[in-house]
Amino acid sequence: MDYSTNAQAHLTIDGVDAVTLADTYGTPLYVYDVSKIRQTMRAFKAIFEREAVPYVVSYASKAFSTKAIYQVAQQEGIHADIVSGGELYTALAAGFPAAHLSFNGNNKSWDELTMAVRAGVGTIIVDNFLELQWLSEIAAAHQVQQAVLLRISPGISAHTHEFISTGQQDSKFGFDLLTGQAKRAYEIARLDTNLDLRGLHAHIGSQIFDVTGFEKNAALLADTAHSWGWIPAVINVGGGFGIRYTDDDTPLPESDYAAAIIATLKAKAEAFAWPMPEIWIEPGRSIVGPAGQTLYTIGSRKDIPNLRQYLAVDGGMGDNIRPALYQANYDAVLANDPNAPTTEVVRVAGKYCESGDVLVWEQALPKTKPGDILAVQATGAYGYAMASNYNRNPRPAVVFVENGAHQLVVARETYADIVALDRAYDLASTPE
Ligand SMILES: Cc1ncc(COP(=O)(O)O)c(C=O)c1O
Numbered sequence: 455m456d457y458s459t460n461a462q463a464h465l466t467i468d469g470v471d472a473v474t475l476a477d478t479y480g481t482p483l484y485v486y487d488v489s490k491i492r493q494t495m496r497a498f499k500a501i502f503e504r505e506a507v508p509y510v511v512s513y514a515s516k517a518f519s520t521k522a523i524y525q526v527a528q529q530e531g532i533h534a535d536i537v538s539g540g541e542l543y544t545a546l547a548a549g550f551p552a553a554h555l556s557f558n559g560n561n562k563s564w565d566e567l568t569m570a571v572r573a574g575v576g577t578i579i580v581d582n583f584l585e586l587q588w589l590s591e592i593a594a595a596h597q598v599q600q601a602v603l604l605r606i607s608p609g610i611s612a613h614t615h616e617f618i619s620t621g622q623q624d625s626k627f628g629f630d631l632l633t634g635q636a637k638r639a640y641e642i643a644r645l646d647t648n649l650d651l652r653g654l655h656a657h658i659g660s661q662i663f664d665v666t667g668f669e670k671n672a673a674l675l676a677d678t679a680h681s682w683g684w685i686p687a688v689i690n691v692g693g694g695f696g697i698r699y700t701d702d703d704t705p706l707p708e709s710d711y712a713a714a715i716i717a718t719l720k721a722k723a724e725a726f727a728w729p730m731p732e733i734w735i736e737p738g739r740s741i742v743g744p745a746g747q748t749l750y751t752i753g754s755r756k757d758i759p760n761l762r763q764y765l766a767v768d769g770g771m772g773d774n775i776r777p778a779l780y781q782a783n784y785d786a787v788l789a790n791d792p793n794a795p796t797t798e799v800v801r802v803a804g805k806y807c808e809s810g811d812v813l814v815w816e817q818a819l820p821k822t823k824p825g826d827i828l829a830v831q832a833t834g835a836y837g838y839a840m841a842s843n844y845n846r847n848p849r850p851a852v853v854f855v856e857n858g859a860h861q862l863v864v865a866r867e868t869y870a871d872i873v874a875l876d877r878a879y880d881l882a883s884t885p886e
């Protein structure tokens with residue numbers, strides 16, 4: 455792979471020197487190439503426009519939820535999906551239009567549903583019978599008719615890590631189709647005047663490369679509605695489009711996944727003599743993953759002759775839990791000279807007190823020295839979003855880069871931030 459560099463041979467990100475970014479903002483540092491994010495958002499929209507079908511591209515913001523990304527999504531005219539009160543709060547704080555939000559989740563609380571109804575969240579994707587009842591009561595109390603989709607558990611096993619596969623029957627998400635729960639939910643929702651039942655939703659999993667699962671899912675949702683004698687206004691097939699982390703990953707262009715879904719639903723609409731339903735997709739990873747990278751400063755190393763070389767950096771599982779959680783793999787480059795010939799293979803480890811605290815299992819690199827900057831690629835999805843304060847390490851800052859300019863969009867946490875919510879244990883007030 456050939457990386458963009460400048461006259462100093464430093465890695466550049468959308469025209470900005472990565473080493474300068476590390477010097478300016480410190481490390482670890484998440485850096486996003488905003489031009490790339492916009493390109494992907496536009497590519498998803500373009501395929502629906504070309505096929506002239508009604509659609510909604512809804513960014514699954516769990517992949518990376520910050521005010522700045524909701525602003526970019528809004529500028530690009532796409533919707534956003536949220537899965538918690540916290541994501542809703544962030545989107546609203548960014549000025550994102552509530553009507554363009556959808557709300558997923560298998561255990562939304564009464565308070566979260568109330569917050570969503572009050573804010574005017576466009577669509578709530580109802581996951582279970584308790585939610586169906588609560589939402590009806592909340593909508594009635596607020597005198598609104600809430601637009602909803604029903605999330606179906608489609609019984610489709612996608613080809614991906616079992617922890618990120620969600621479509622199989624044995625899943626906590628959605629109304630089970632095979633045992634008739636989905637149909638019962640449909641019958642309840644369609645008769646409930648507090649709810650405006652608009653369609654069906656199913657999501658089969660994440661980091662999927664092959665179009666057949668998406669085709670099957672789209673077909674199954676259409677067949678299901680048809681078997682109930684219902685013409686849905688919306689078919690939402692979720693997200694899950696795979697991205698390239700390393701050479702082992704061979705994703706299709708995002709337009710191929712969308713094209714396959716569109717073709718499937720066009721054929722179903724024709725066969726059932728339906729008006730074309732609005733097709734919704736919820737890409738998360740594919741929008742922000744490839745556009746993000748994490749910069750680290752290289753520190754100590756440990757060479758175990760005839761076994762392994764460990765190269766440690768100043769971050770780790772607190773800013774990227776994915777290798778520890780899913781055995782996920784990444785590519786890393788030396789930001790000081792990304793195209794230099796490689797001379798050794800190392801395991802890039804973090805600074806956390808866990809043996810499993812690895813960022814890259816096996817990485818070919820040129821000779822490095824302490825203080826050099828390492829750029830781990832494609833960390834834009836589920837990196838910052840899943841970051842923690844484990845070992846009381848502050849979470850890194852996030853910088854957006856676009857056309858040669860850079861801007862801080864999330865400040866680095868400080869030690870004071872970490873202790874800010876702690877309260878001293880007042881022994882004097884402890885009962886005997
Ligand atoms: C309901 C739903 N929609 C969308 C997504 C986004 O998936 P991805 O980030 O793989 O595109 C997820 C996460 O897997 C999800 O659970």
Ligand SMILES: N[C@@H](CCCC[NH3+])C(=O)O
Nearest residue numbers: 516618660661776835836
């Ligand atoms: N967080 C996971 C994917 C789960 C997607 C959310 N339903 C990952 O990093 O791959």
